[in-house]
Amino acid sequence: xxxxxxxxxxxxxxxxxxxxxxxxxxxxxxxxxxxxxxxxxxxxxxxxxxxxxxxxxxxxxxxxxxxxxxxxxxxxxxxxxxxxxxxxxxxxxxxxxxxxxxxxxxxxxxxxxxxxxxxxxxxxxxxxxxxxxxxxxxxxxxxxxxxxxxxxxxxxxxxxxxxxxxxxxxxxxxxxxxxxxxxxxxxxxxxxxxxxxxxxxxxxxxxxxxxxxxxxxxxxxxxxxxxxxxxxxxxxxxxxxxxxxxxxxxxxxxxxxxxxxxxxxxxxxxxxxxxxxxxxxxxxxxxxxxxxxxxxxxxxxxxxxxxxxxxxxxxxxxxxxxxxxxxxxxxxxxxxxxxxxxxxxxxxxxxxxxxxxxxxxxxxxxxxxxxxxxxxxxxxxxxxxxxxxxxxxxxxxxxxxxxxxxxxxxxxxxxxxxxxxxxxxxxxxxxxxxxxxxxxxxxxxxxxxxxxxxxxxxxxxxxxxxxxxxxxxxxxxxxxxxxxxxxxxxxxxxxxxxxxxxxxxxxxxxxxxxxxxxxxxxxxxxxxxxxxxxxxxxxxxxxxxxxxxxxxxxxxxxxxxxxxxxxxxxxxxxxxxxxxxxxxxxxxxxxxxxxxxxxxxxxxxxxxxxxxxxxxxxxxxxxx
Numbered sequence: 001x002x003x004x005x006x007x008x009x010x011x012x013x014x015x016x017x018x019x020x021x022x023x024x025x026x027x028x029x030x031x032x033x034x035x036x037x038x039x040x041x042x043x044x045x046x047x048x049x050x051x052x053x054x055x056x057x058x059x060x061x062x063x064x065x066x067x068x069x070x071x072x073x074x075x076x077x078x079x080x081x082x083x084x085x086x087x088x089x090x091x092x093x094x095x096x097x098x099x100x101x102x103x104x105x106x107x108x109x110x111x112x113x114x115x116x117x118x119x120x121x122x123x124x125x126x127x128x129x130x131x132x133x134x135x136x137x138x139x140x141x142x143x144x145x146x147x148x149x150x151x152x153x154x155x156x157x158x159x160x161x162x163x164x165x166x167x168x169x170x171x172x173x174x175x176x177x178x179x180x181x182x183x184x185x186x187x188x189x190x191x192x193x194x195x196x197x198x199x200x201x202x203x204x205x206x207x208x209x210x211x212x213x214x215x216x217x218x219x220x221x222x223x224x225x226x227x228x229x230x231x232x233x234x235x236x237x238x239x240x241x242x243x244x245x246x247x248x249x250x251x252x253x254x255x256x257x258x259x260x261x262x263x264x265x266x267x268x269x270x271x272x273x274x275x276x277x278x279x280x281x282x283x284x285x286x287x288x289x290x291x292x293x294x295x296x297x298x299x300x301x302x303x304x305x306x307x308x309x310x311x312x313x314x315x316x317x318x319x320x321x322x323x324x325x326x327x328x329x330x331x332x333x334x335x336x337x338x339x340x341x342x343x344x345x346x347x348x349x350x351x352x353x354x355x356x357x358x359x360x361x362x363x364x365x366x367x368x369x370x371x372x373x374x375x376x377x378x379x380x381x382x383x384x385x386x387x388x389x390x391x392x393x394x395x396x397x398x399x400x401x402x403x404x405x406x407x408x409x410x411x412x413x414x415x416x417x418x419x420x421x422x423x424x425x426x427x428x429x430x431x432x433x434x435x436x437x438x439x440x441x442x443x444x445x446x447x448x449x450x451x452x453x454x455x456x457x458x459x460x461x462x463x464x465x466x467x468x469x470x471x472x473x474x475x476x477x478x479x480x481x482x483x484x485x486x487x488x489x490x491x492x493x494x495x496x497x498x499x500x501x502x503x504x505x506x507x508x509x510x511x512x513x514x515x516x517x518x519x520x521x522x523x524x525x526x527x528x529x530x531x532x533x534x535x536x537x538x539x540x541x542x543x544x545x546x547x548x549x550x551x552x553x554x555x556x557x558x559x560x561x562x563x564x565x566x567x568x569x570x571x572x573x574x575x576x577x578x579x580x581x582x583x584x585x586x587x588x589x590x591x592x593x594x595x596x597x598x599x600x601x602x603x604x605x606x607x608x609x610x611x612x613x614x615x616x617x618x619x620x621x622x623x624x
Contacts, residue, residue: 010047014040015293029135030128031391033293037300042308047301055298055359061291062127062356063250064284066155066261069130070268071281081149088146089153091333092351096122096326103325112168116370117379119161120362121322125355126151127292128390133350136394140483143346146339150330150351158262158357162364169369210256214249214263218270226276230452230467239283246284261357275455278448279468281478295356299384308381315378319385323393327352342401349393353386422446423479424488425470425500427454427463430516430537431490435463446479471496473503481508489515489531494522498529505530523575524582543568 014036022032040046073081101118105111129147133139139148222245229241246264253263271277308315330348339347362380365371422438424431427449438445447465449455458465468475470491481487487504489497497515504511515531517523523534543564550560581593 007047007050010040011294011297014297019293029293030132030296031388033296034300034388034391037297038303039300040297041301042303042305051298051302055295055302058291058295058298059356059360060250061288061293061295063261063264064246064288065127065130065292066265067246067268068281068284068288069152070265070270071272071277073269073272075269075272081152084146084149085153085156088333088337089150089157091336092150092330093122093154093157095329095333099325099329100322110170112170113371113375116165116168116361116365119164120358120365120379121354121383122326123154123157123355123357123361124151124326124351125353125387125390126155127295127356128353128387129350131292132391132394136398138346141343141346143339143343143350146334146337146343146347147350150347154355154357155262155265158361161361162257165361165365165370166368168365207256207258210252210258211263211266214252214267215270217249218267222271222276223274226274226279226467227452227456235469238279242280242283243287245280273464275452275459275465275467278446278466278475278478282468282472282475285474285478299356299387303384304377304381307377311378311381315381315385318378318382319389322354322382323352323386323389345401346397349397350390352393353390354383355387358383421483421485422488423448423476423481423484423486424490425449426488426490426492426516427451427458427465428490428492430492431488432458432463434488434490446484448475448479471499471503473507476500476504481511484508484511486512486514489513491516492518492537494518494525497522498525501526501529501531520575520578524579527576527579528582539571 015033018036018039019029019032022035023029041048041051097115097118099118100121101111101114104114104117109117129151130139133144133147138144226238226241229238232238245267249263249267250260253260271280274280327348330351331344334344334347359380362371362376362383366373366376422443422445424435424438424445424447427435427447431447431449435445435447447458447463448468448470449458449465450467450469452467455465455467466479468479470476470489476487481504487500489500491497491500494517497517501513501515504513509530512533513531514533514535515526517526517534517536518538519536523536526534546567547560547564550563551557555563
């Protein structure tokens, strides 16, 4: 226990110290994690043999990241991206693999080993690139989206890569593994051995069956499961269920020899239309962030310093040559697909490294007797060093990109933003009317409600709603608050509404907030919290009733409308003035300024009753 606590203390301390410092210096969190791992591992020796095992655990952060990415991509949107995926991504993978393999063959390396090297080094780091793009607010630029297409295609390509590697096996390496007792290189799981022993038709059927099972679970079982879990009203059980889902899918994919990351990505895509999408994303996000950080630390801590210093110049030359080659190929591919200026530069620089799946493929290639272990360890250092240098490439982009212009790519027209620019919190009658009016006027919405049965009923009626607690800032982030132009808070709990307003205004002051209120007292509190427009739920209906009453008394419809409009303007002005004087620490009778406003309003009403003109009120009001 002491050892576990000590290791946890070391890793957490390294992250807490190094990452904020790296962020402050403008290097990004990824470089901070890598440097932290390098310091506590090779330099100070505070961590050691457990790093490799911990890295296998931390790789689950990549799995979770792809699950979250999948949640943000509906199958329809993914199909719409097929040209970018196959075009940009496919061209990059094929050209890079062929170029690296040709160079390796020219150096006397066996053809099958050269192809394995090409496949491994053609991939880029999804974890580092997506994390850095998000941090630098570049993920939704044209260059960032083009990079995303390539990374997504690379993740998909892991499946055929894993299927191809065993076909490249060199018989002599299997004999060498048996002679030297290299257990790790000569063993696979019993299930994988059994599947490999079957006929190709049976093995393919098992793999496709596993993929189909993921689809069936995602489409038919996840909804009822989470609806049942939500009745417990226990957030920790919901989080445990979300983790169970991701782990179960990853385990199933690993059992049949497929990439667990790709399996969870598929599950995320299938759940992108689910009512639980935003709640799942908000629950998984903290675990994903911690595990990704741990993964980067283990990459830095796991560097083989003996081999690194022994072959330092070879590794440096190989790494820089690889990154220069990939940059050139990406530049050409980007040019061919219409990328220009800053977009082309970001696309080429961001993907010039090798990726975390390189460690997976190198390990698999060693186990499948495709590549000798010493060569795999050398290439592993090249992969790690290229990842280590990636944050510096983004710094280079910041310097060079400022001199270039942003040019729209010809083919990059597929949005990957969240569905709605308007978020509606609350799906009662109030929220439903707002939602219908937005949709009929062509404005997409993201609707969130905390009641599972309400969400289920609305979805049965064709209304696209999501389950979630809107008071949680992380859920609003998952719902796309950073891109939203307006948020309508339609819930009937004033305390929760005020909490939401305060959370949003603190982090996203540019978002326009329209909030439902049930009383004048709520209007005062919401005004103080920073709400932009406050709607008293009974005010408009009461004014309409008064207009009908005036017409029933014989008042001309035009005069009734004018009287109602003047009343609304006057009431809003008065309410705004009172809100400015309202003090939450004082009762009404203890607030002299507020009492003075109320007395002035009463005098104004008395003058109106006596027929004395008071002049048209002026000023903008926030409350109805």
